Amino acid sequence: MSGYEVYGALGSPYSLKVRAAMRAKRLRHSWTGMTGEERAVVMPNVKAQVIPVIRRPDGSWTNDSTPFLLSIEHEGRALVPQDPALRFVCLLLEDMADEWFMKAMFHYRWFYEADQEWCANWLMYDSMPNAGREKVEQNAAVIRARQISRMALVGCTPETAPLIEASWKRSCLALQEMALGPARYLFGDRASLADLAFYGQLKVMSYDPTPMAWQREAVPYLYRWLDHADDASGAGGDWMDRNTALASPAITQLLAQAGDTYLPFLLANAKAIEAEAETFSLSIEGGRYEQGVFKYQVKCLAGLREEWQRLDETTRAGLARIIGPGADILG
CATH class of the missing domain: 3.40.30.10 (Glutaredoxin)
Known part of the structure; x- marks a missing residue:
């Protein structure tokens, strides 16, 4: 090899x-x-x-x-800025994309009937491309039922649907600020780990009927940016300096959302697991959110807290002003 x-x-x-x-x-x-x-x-x-x-x-x-x-960060081109503050922001936003932003992907895929049918058939075709239409669609019905049955476990219910959609749209509007420049990506003219985490979720949603339609209407430049992020092998450029990056609308808006939504979500999950509860709930994004506990997300919070403690006091204070009161969860 x-x-x-x-x-x-x-x-x-x-x-x-x-x-x-x-x-x-x-x-x-x-x-x-x-x-x-x-x-x-x-x-x-x-x-x-x-x-x-x-x-x-x-x-x-x-x-x-x-x-x-x-x-493998040391191999090839780096995906994480070396500046300590920007490194932390990159890791926080990447984590939010993977663990919270993904709720919308799962919600849209299995909540609306048109998306259920499209996605189930698409996923099964990819898995068995030579099986023929009848077998693909028979197996798609099975995976569709299975995934729908898991929705409540990951917090995707009719009650949380408006909250999840509003939160996702809030993030997308912030990301379109980045897509319109002056830099090509969140931290400069080179793709970061955070960019690619958001890209992965959004790319599959750019094919799913309901979120695709909203993206093309409401955030058309972010929708187009996905193809720029898909293959950034030829895109050169440097990272922004700290002050420029932390003043950008996309970064400030996403960090504020991390502070009032994602970090409280991680804390509520961790407290529920500590109390040996099976579910947890909290008020975020203007609504009440509930889901089953996940041990992996305790690990996510611990990792972010470890990275936070590596920062000097001045850097933490500067980031806390942007993140808001939720930054206390990191301390």
Whole structure:
């Protein structure tokens, strides 16, 4: 082997995130959109049955997108700014995209009937492209029912639907500020880990009927930006300086949302797990949100707190002014 092997799916936001990251880093790699037969061979190599799955050049396997990409940050072009403040912001926003922004992807995909049918058929076709229409659609009905049954577990219910949609649109409007310049990406003229995390979620939603229609009408330049982020291998450029980046509308708006929505969400989950509860709820984005607890998100909060403590007091104070009261959760 002389490069990385990435096994994923075109309907998986984390698969597209990793593929775009490998392109942006200019690392030698191959991409395989797995069929059912390939999954049977690839998935036994990893403990957690989630995609994408990556085979390293040394023959070892891994599949959690964030730890994997951070582990190869020293290879190829960096995806995380070196400035300590911007590094923290990048990691916080990447985490928010992966763990909160994704709620909208799951909600839109399985809440509306047109999206349910489109997405289920699309996902199953990718998994079994040679099976014929009848078999694809039979299996699509199964995955559609299974995914709909999981919606409440991840907080996607009729009660939380307005909140999730409003929160997603808020983020998209902030991201369009970035798409319109003066820089091409959140932290300058080169793609960051945070850019690619948002890209992965938005790219699959750019095909799903309901969110696609809204994006094209309300944030058309962000919609077009997705193709710029898809392959940034040829895009050069530098990171912004700290003051310029932290003053940009996209960064300030997204950090404010992290402070009043994402960090309280992580804290409520952590407190619920500590209390041995099965669910938790909190008021965010103008509504009441509830979901089942997730141990992985406790790890996310711990990681952000660790990164926060690495910053000097002056840097923390400056970021806290932008994040708002929610920054206390990091302390």
